[in-house]
Amino acid sequence: MTRIDDPAYSWPLLTLDDDALEHNLATVAAAVAAAGAEHAPHVKTAMSRDLFARQLAAGAWGGTVATPAQLRTLVRWGLPRERDGVRALLANELVDPRELAWLREVLDAGAAAEVWLYVDSARGVELLARAFAGASAATTARLGVLVELGVPGGRTGVRGVEAAVALGRAVHDAGLRLVGVAGYEGPVAAGTSEAELAAVGAWCAGLREAAAGVAGLVEGPVVLSAGGSAFADVVLRELVAPAGAATRVVLRSGAYVTHDHGHYARTDPWTRLGAAPLRPAITVWGQVLSVPEPGLVVCGVGRRDVSYDIDLPTPLAVRPVGEDGRLGTPRELAGARVTALNDQHAYLAVTEDQGIEPGDVVAFGVSHPCTTLDRWRTAVVTRGDAVVAHYPLDLREDLA
Structure with a gap:
């Protein structure tokens, strides 16, 4: 049995707890299904083919991506939800003629079952219409266009319901297949x-209004897509039932798959829906390099290994290391906290009686999984100390 303390591995090391992954996948799949929605999880969280395959097996409609490079990777993976091929939602505008030409080739060849993407400007509609001019009915049916509704002062997306409806009409008049409306409630x-949850609810009401405004331009149910990982409960409550039977709500939450010990632990929407709490799956292990003064421990984990854009890492436990390199029994690090990070060092403030020595190994939890996982090329999947799998993390398509 391979273990994380075998000679093949060294510190720092990122592991994913397999039991936590399975719990999170099942919990969220059940919650989304119970709400009457569909799920296209944002795979940028890990860009892992293996994790996406497990999300599809749990019932996901397809996968969401943020960039053209991620879309290329998703298509390259070739993982179908059913026999008809991959379904992808690009939660952004595609305005590069090179990427539009590539997408036309993909859909002409039937290499993807469906690709949905956003528009938020007349220029975006013009570029899309030009790229798909003369496309066959089969190709047109594989391309879905969503009008993006934004937030004043936020990032992309039209500002207001009236503008969204007008742009939806432009999509339809250009001969493109309008499927609905979408947006990201996070900036709200x-x-x-x-009060903040009520503000998210008000934004959802605007998305419902925009959907009603374009309903006559859409064949079949109107898609409403939203849902970062912090407000999924509000999105499901506000969009599914009030929108009615002639709509499809597609949630895009993705960080749930690994969860975390910080940001998403605080904002966890699934418990607000009555689901079981999610479990943090990510641990980054770092060895104690120095105990140079009382109350200070320096570990070999830094900004190149863990996220720090929202919170610094959370020290969870320390484990002694035997003469054979094997990890000993973990001890909780009560009161310990990370105070700063360098590129490869973490400054750990501890009480003086912790008994930590150079060579010990500290387990750290993270806050914001996306910006931890994008620092690694492989995740080691574990049950306890046993290694059960290696998941490559494809940050972008191989250009070689």
Whole structure:
């Protein structure tokens, strides 16, 4: 049995707890299904073919990506939800003629079952219409266009319902297949207070209004797509039932698959829906390099290994290392905290009686999984200390 403390591995090391992954996959799949929605999880969280395959097996409609390079990778993976091929949602505008030409080739060849993408400007519609001019009915049916509704002062997306409806009409008039409306509610609120959740609900009401405004331009149910990983509960409550039977709600939450010990632990929307709490799956292990003064431990984990854009890592436990290199029994690090990071060092403030020595190994939890996983090329999947799999993390398509 291979273990994380075998000679093949060295510190720092990123591991994913397999039991936590399975729990999170099953919990969220059940919650989305119970709400009457569909799920296209954002795979940028890990860009892992193996994790995406497990999400599809749990019932996901397809996968969401943020960039053209990620879309190319998703198509390259070739993982179908069913026999008809991959389904992908590009939660952004595609305005590069080179990428549009590539997408036309992909859909002409039937290399993807469906690709949905956003528009938020007349120029975006013009570029898309030009790229797909003269396309066959089969190709046109594989391309879905969503009008993006934004937030004043936020990032992309039209500003207001009236503009969204007008742009939807332009999509339809250009001969493109309009499937609905979409957006990202994250810029509306920074936390989960009652007032902030109400603000997210108000934004969802605007998305419903935009969907009603374009309904006559869409064949079949109108798609409403939203849902970062912090406000999925509000999105499901506000979009599914009030929108009615003639709509499809497609949630895009992706960080749930690994969860974390910081940002998503605080904002976890699934428990607000009544689901079981998600479990943090990510651990980054780092060895104690020095205990240079009382109360200070320096570990070999840094900004190149863990996220720090929202919170610094959370020290979870310390484990002694035997003469044979094997890890000993973990001890909780009560009161310990990371105070700073260098590229390859973490400054750990501890009480003086922790008994930590150079060579010990510290387990760290993270806050914001996306910006931890994008620092690694492989995740080691574990049950306890046993290694059960290696998941490559494809950050972008291989250009070689």
